[in-house]
Amino acid sequence: MSAGRAAASAADPALAAGATEARSPSARPAPARAELRVVRVDLALRELGRRRLEAGLVDICHRTGLYGRDMAGTGIFDDRKLFALLFVLYYPRFEPESGFVALEGEGRSARVRGYCVGTPDSARQARLVRRMAPALFARMAVAALFHPESFRIARRLVSGAKADAAPDPTWKEYPAHLHINVDPGLQRGGAGSRLIEAFEARMRELGAPGIQLHTSTENAKAIPFYRKRGYEVLSEGAPGQSLWPGFPDARDLAFCKRLGSAAKTLA
Numbered sequence: 559m560s561a562g563r564a565a566a567s568a569a570d571p572a573l574a575a576g577a578t579e580a581r582s583p584s585a586r587p588a589p590a591r592a593e594l595r596v597v598r599v600d601l602a603l604r605e606l607g608r609r610r611l612e613a614g615l616v617d618i619c620h621r622t623g624l625y626g627r628d629m630a631g632t633g634i635f636d637d638r639k640l641f642a643l644l645f646v647l648y649y650p651r652f653e654p655e656s657g658f659v660a661l662e663g664e665g666r667s668a669r670v671r672g673y674c675v676g677t678p679d680s681a682r683q684a685r686l687v688r689r690m691a692p693a694l695f696a697r698m699a700v701a702a703l704f705h706p707e708s709f710r711i712a713r714r715l716v717s718g719a720k721a722d723a724a725p726d727p728t729w730k731e732y733p734a735h736l737h738i739n740v741d742p743g744l745q746r747g748g749a750g751s752r753l754i755e756a757f758e759a760r761m762r763e764l765g766a767p768g769i770q771l772h773t774s775t776e777n778a779k780a781i782p783f784y785r786k787r788g789y790e791v792l793s794e795g796a797p798g799q800s801l802w803p804g805f806p807d808a809r810d811l812a813f814c815k816r817l818g819s820a821a822k823t824l825a
């Protein structure tokens with residue numbers, strides 16, 4: 559399925575929500591919200607510019623990053639920029655041709671409302687991601703002074719990534735991986751489905767036979783979402799490995815999906 563077809567495949571969630579509002583005869587109609595467009599990241603970068611696009615990713619990443627919940631106010635990871643450097647900013651910087659964003663509005667004032675970013679080749683990504691090191695370490699130096707809790711978690715993550723440097727055998731069958739996050743105000747309105755359909759179509763185009771992704775047993779939104787989109791559990795981790803304090807029972811869940819010429823989607 560092309561990105562264009564994916565974009566046309568779901569009703570605009572904001573308009574759908576507005577349509578259910580009861581209005582008194584004298585009430586002014588609520589201003590229609592701009593339709594969401596699913597746009598490839600390289601094209602969105604040209605439209606918005608890097609600063610605005612990355613600011614949108616930083617914001618959504620942090621507001622949905624704690625097993626699908628908002629990190630803000632939890633005291634767990636308050637350095638939003640460092641959080642995004644660890645989890646999302648590699649993709650617009652090094653693989654903008656692979657991922658998609660959901661944009662509201664047009665041109666330079668368009669707003670990022672969701673994203674599905676990733677790679678068709680996790681082995682290559684594991685090599686390329688080292689190029690994030692200068693930006694990451696510069697930000698970690700700032701966090702060491704001003705956000706010590708964020709710094710500690712980032713340090714654990716970076717040393718864990720070094721220890722895990724060996725190629726993963728599951729990359730052969732499922733070489734692509736993704737990260738998907740939708741602005742909380744638009745969730746459950748079809749944006750996530752449009753984004754992941756566009757991403758899957760792109761991975762097929764780039765020749766990836768399968769996709770995998772990691773989530774957690776704590777993520778009550780993502781698990782039904784992936785199952786509905788035809789993903790199956792590839793592996794389940796042990797408890798006690800959570801990066802985030804306060805989730806002793808959390809277990810890592812890897813999901814996978816084979817990409818045929820027409821990927822099967824469960825009802």
Ligand SMILES: CC(C)(COP(=O)(O)OP(=O)(O)OC[C@H]1O[C@@H](n2cnc3c(N)ncnc32)[C@H](O)[C@@H]1OP(=O)(O)O)[C@@H](O)C(=O)NCCC(=O)NCCS
Pocket residue numbers: 622623625626627738739740741744745746747748749750751752772773774777778779780782783786
């Ligand atoms: C997971 C996520 C990307 C789905 O995007 P979305 O735009 O809400 O998804 P869609 O509207 O296209 O699909 C809706 C389906 O997703 C699942 N879903 C989404 N939100 C859900 C919720 N709060 N509770 C249960 N299921 C939910 C359901 O299967 C739902 O179908 P249904 O409404 O028929 O029950 C979105 O909820 C999100 O960004 N969550 C926070 C970030 C996150 O957890 N990302 C995944 C990290 S691995």
